[in-house]
Amino acid sequence: MQQPGRAAEIKANGIGKSFGSFRALDNLTLDIGRGEFLTLLGPSGSGKTTFLMILAGFVQPSEGRLFSDGVDITQRPAEQRAAGMVFQGYALFPHMSVEQNIAFPLKVRKKTATEIRQRVGEMVERVGLKGHEKKLPAQLSGGQQQRVALARALVFEPGVLLLDEPFSALDKSLRGQMQAEMKRLHQETGTTFVFVTHDQSEALALSSRVAIFNHGKLLQVGAPDEVYDRPANRFVAEFLGEINMLPVKGVKPADNGAIGLCEDRAVNMRCKAETVKGDALLAIRPEHMSIAREAAVGENGIAATAIASTYLGAATRLDLTTRQGSKVTVSVPNEVAAAALSKGNSVWLTWPAEKGFLLPDGGQ
Numbered sequence: 001m002q003q004p005g006r007a008a009e010i011k012a013n014g015i016g017k018s019f020g021s022f023r024a025l026d027n028l029t030l031d032i033g034r035g036e037f038l039t040l041l042g043p044s045g046s047g048k049t050t051f052l053m054i055l056a057g058f059v060q061p062s063e064g065r066l067f068s069d070g071v072d073i074t075q076r077p078a079e080q081r082a083a084g085m086v087f088q089g090y091a092l093f094p095h096m097s098v099e100q101n102i103a104f105p106l107k108v109r110k111k112t113a114t115e116i117r118q119r120v121g122e123m124v125e126r127v128g129l130k131g132h133e134k135k136l137p138a139q140l141s142g143g144q145q146q147r148v149a150l151a152r153a154l155v156f157e158p159g160v161l162l163l164d165e166p167f168s169a170l171d172k173s174l175r176g177q178m179q180a181e182m183k184r185l186h187q188e189t190g191t192t193f194v195f196v197t198h199d200q201s202e203a204l205a206l207s208s209r210v211a212i213f214n215h216g217k218l219l220q221v222g223a224p225d226e227v228y229d230r231p232a233n234r235f236v237a238e239f240l241g242e243i244n245m246l247p248v249k250g251v252k253p254a255d256n257g258a259i260g261l262c263e264d265r266a267v268n269m270r271c272k273a274e275t276v277k278g279d280a281l282l283a284i285r286p287e288h289m290s291i292a293r294e295a296a297v298g299e300n301g302i303a304a305t306a307i308a309s310t311y312l313g314a315a316t317r318l319d320l321t322t323r324q325g326s327k328v329t330v331s332v333p334n335e336v337a338a339a340a341l342s343k344g345n346s347v348w349l350t351w352p353a354e355k356g357f358l359l360p361d362g363g364q
């Protein structure tokens with residue numbers, strides 16, 4: 001997106017995209033920091049690829065402006081943006097060897113033969129393909145082909161690398177390996193990475209920040225622990241992993257958050273100031289709740305009945321129902337689950353105040 005070797009800083013300002021009467025992206029404003037690893041996360045059809053295509057210059061936005069290092073590039077054609085790209089189905093050249101594929105972007109840029117040889121050699125080593133230089137793509141495994149695609153996208157030192165579900169066709173263990181590889185390449189090159197996925201664990205594991213999309217809208221952007229522990233709304237909370245939702249009444253601001261009544265007991269919770277009012281939902285992840293004999297005065301806790309357990313190996317998933325009929329799931333040590341089910345099934349559920357987060361009731 002700018003001169004080689006320097007990570008780009010991108011600003012999207014009020015970007016919208018309509019296909020006929022269909023709104024694929026709506027009023028998207030997002031800053032992507034220099035050298036950051038930003039993941040665009042959302043369900044199928046939420047607008048992630050459309051935004052990536054707008055960043056690449058393959059799709060023109062219907063509204064809004066796009067800036068790279070402060071320069072308006074909204075109208076700039078794709079070939080002048082020079083973003084590195086690893087897309088689904090953005091295939092290698094089948095008739096070219098590994099080294100010819102990697103050399104291609106440098107040839108297009110009319111680099112000297114000496115420079116090309118040196119840069120291709122470095123890239124081949126960096127992505128672990130030494131010894132495979134003369135092979136054609138058809139002679140490589142799926143993981144090796146993706147390594148060539150990464151090398152080809154990074155060899156000309158683009159300011160930004162755009163990746164659209166590059167590992168979705170790989171099996172689980174190879175996918176894990178490629179994710180680790182991509183993280184290392186990001187650290188080594190210092191380039192800005194914009195990565196699209198609909199896999200929340202992949203997004204949380206890889207990114208410096210995650211941007212969550214639904215129905216063409218950007219719902220929240222933040223560090224992985226921020227979006228996971230303090231989701232802006234119900235959609236984000238549920239999309240990022242299993243979460244318990246309990247109704248709370250009479251919510252009022254309190255020190256460090258809010259206080260309200262959950263199952264007729266006072267509970268403390270974290271919240272955004274604007275969500276403090278009346279009735280709402282308290283969200284708590286299963287791994288943050290514990291089983292106790294009773295809840296101490298001033299401690300967050302509600303009574304519940306254990307109904308069923310599922311052995312997961314390292315832990316047990318316990319399903320419970322509260323007195324007022326909410327369903328709750330917790331992840332607890334195996335022996336705790338067995339004890340909860342054997343003791344007439346009546347237990348207390350407790351959790352630290354900072355792990356309970358208030359959501360506006362209903363969510364999006």
Ligand SMILES: Nc1ncnc2c1ncn2[C@@H]1O[C@H](COP(=O)(O)OP(=O)(O)OP(=O)(O)O)[C@@H](O)[C@H]1O
Binds near residue numbers: 019042043044049198
């Ligand atoms: N060229 C087009 N013409 C019409 N509609 C389109 C076009 N491109 C995308 N869309 C629509 O825009 C919406 C967003 O698509 P997009 O590919 O950005 O979603 P996505 O979040 O990347 O989904 P996926 O994870 O399935 O790739 C979809 O409903 C899609 O059908």
